[in-house]
Amino acid sequence: MNSSVLRERSSSRRFDYELPTRIVGGAGAIAGLAAELDRYDVTNPILVTDAGLRTAGIVDTVLATLPGGASTVVFDGIVSDPTTTSVDLAAEAIRAGRHDVVVALGGGSVLDAAKAAAATATAGRPVLDLVGPDKVDSQPVPVIAIPTTAGTGSEVTRFCVLSDPESRRKVSIASLRVMPTLAVLDPELTVGLPPAITAATGFDALGHAIESYGSVWNNPISEGHARHAVTLIGTHLRAAVTDPADLDARMGMLAASCIAELAANYTRLGLAHALAVPLGAAHGIPHGVAVAHMLPEMCAFNEEVEPARHAELARCLAPGSTRLSDAVRTLRADVGLTTRLRDWQVGEHDFAPIVEIALGSDNTRANPRIATAAELTDLLRAAA
Numbered sequence: 594m595n596s597s598v599l600r601e602r603s604s605s606r607r608f609d610y611e612l613p614t615r616i617v618g619g620a621g622a623i624a625g626l627a628a629e630l631d632r633y634d635v636t637n638p639i640l641v642t643d644a645g646l647r648t649a650g651i652v653d654t655v656l657a658t659l660p661g662g663a664s665t666v667v668f669d670g671i672v673s674d675p676t677t678t679s680v681d682l683a684a685e686a687i688r689a690g691r692h693d694v695v696v697a698l699g700g701g702s703v704l705d706a707a708k709a710a711a712a713t714a715t716a717g718r719p720v721l722d723l724v725g726p727d728k729v730d731s732q733p734v735p736v737i738a739i740p741t742t743a744g745t746g747s748e749v750t751r752f753c754v755l756s757d758p759e760s761r762r763k764v765s766i767a768s769l770r771v772m773p774t775l776a777v778l779d780p781e782l783t784v785g786l787p788p789a790i791t792a793a794t795g796f797d798a799l800g801h802a803i804e805s806y807g808s809v810w811n812n813p814i815s816e817g818h819a820r821h822a823v824t825l826i827g828t829h830l831r832a833a834v835t836d837p838a839d840l841d842a843r844m845g846m847l848a849a850s851c852i853a854e855l856a857a858n859y860t861r862l863g864l865a866h867a868l869a870v871p872l873g874a875a876h877g878i879p880h881g882v883a884v885a886h887m888l889p890e891m892c893a894f895n896e897e898v899e900p901a902r903h904a905e906l907a908r909c910l911a912p913g914s915t916r917l918s919d920a921v922r923t924l925r926a927d928v929g930l931t932t933r934l935r936d937w938q939v940g941e942h943d944f945a946p947i948v949e950i951a952l953g954s955d956n957t958r959a960n961p962r963i964a965t966a967a968e969l970t971d972l973l974r975a976a977a
């Protein structure tokens with residue numbers, strides 16, 4: 594092993610792990626939503642969602658459980674990879690209606706946007722003013738987060754990832770204050786998720802778990818969560834893709850996605866996300882797909898210097914396997930994620946700006962193996 598490229602890892606490193614979000618789950622959990630509003634003593638909800646969830650009929654299903662039924666105020670103007678503009682509009686709707694709770698229903702895009710809008714509504718400033726670490730200085734409107742994809746784990750994170758239309762970059766709010774009050778994990782809401790999105794979002798969760806486990810800012814609480822999330826994904830992702838109505842598989846993936854972020858919330862990630870985030874922002878690649886492109890390449894790069902740790906995760910993902918990069922590649926093929934970067938019109942001439950952004954990312958600093966610009970370029974080349 595070449596120790597000069599290995600970052601120092603200490604299992605007695607000091608850590609601080611806080612989880613302010615209550616989590617409820619199980620098939621049909623959404624039926625308890627009205628009782629939850631009573632429990633938190635809130636009476637004037639706004640449901641924040643996107644047009645896709647309307648079309649899928651999921652908005653109507655959830656409205657039927659609320660005391661106001663179909664007359665509940667709905668803001669459905671969130672777009673995928675949500676823009677700061679759509680967040681400011683949602684915040685204005687929250688303020689104008691004097692809503693005392695935000696019910697966020699959707700994938701990571703909706704959950705991130707709703708969390709950010711709930712904070713913007715009380716901050717009284719544009720959301721861009723809240724971007725960065727610990728810039729949220731007022732208590733947001735409480736958020737009930739109901740994920741309809743199993744990938745981002747945003748229902749339990751202190752992050753909101755937004756797209757800044759001016760710079761075409763992703764920007765993040767990082768604050769304990771944006772963590773939802775309640776997360777509701779109901780697998781019935783995810784059965785309509787198309788197989789391709791199920792696979793891609795599942796790989797986002799796998800990235801969170803593997804990268805959090807690899808992070809040199811890891812802690813013992815996160816480590817246990819990460820390992821379990823990898824096991825759940827190895828057990829359930831194939832079935833969730835091939836049999837969309839398999840509720841056990843859907844619940845397993847919702848749990849995995851949530852647990853992976855219980856791991857990653859305080860550890861940061863690794864090179865796969867460091868590269869996938871700018872790839873997605875600059876080239877319109879869905880987040881989970883971009884992660885799936887980079888994850889096996891990152892695993893192959895890191896397992897050269899930490900073979901034992903990676904073999905341990907390989908066994909969680911695929912019992913009997915010893916090379917994590919191979920186990921990840923096999924799962925990726927099995928769930929039909931077969932594109933390469935060239936299929937998104939990304940080639941050699943696009944790599945330099947992606948690498949430059951990745952080099953400045955905390956995710957690169959958390960990665961167990963130090964990576965140079967040339968090595969990051971090689972990882973992109975391997976996925977091209």
Ligand SMILES: NC(=O)c1ccc[n+]([C@@H]2O[C@H](COP(=O)([O-])OP(=O)(O)OC[C@H]3O[C@@H](n4cnc5c(N)ncnc54)[C@H](O)[C@@H]3O)[C@@H](O)[C@H]2O)c1
Nearest residue numbers: 645646673674700701702741742745747750752754785786
């Ligand atoms: N906050 C965090 O910690 C964190 C972590 C990872 C990623 N993210 C962010 O999350 C976003 C991606 O979220 P995502 O991958 O969940 O995708 P998404 O929220 O963009 O949803 C993708 C598509 O699936 C549709 N959809 C969602 N649920 C559905 C269902 N049950 N049935 C049918 N259609 C459904 C949506 O309408 C949308 O068209 C990105 O902006 C990414 O940067 C945030």
Ligand SMILES: [Fe+2]
Nearest residue numbers: 745797866880
């Ligand atoms: Fe992610």
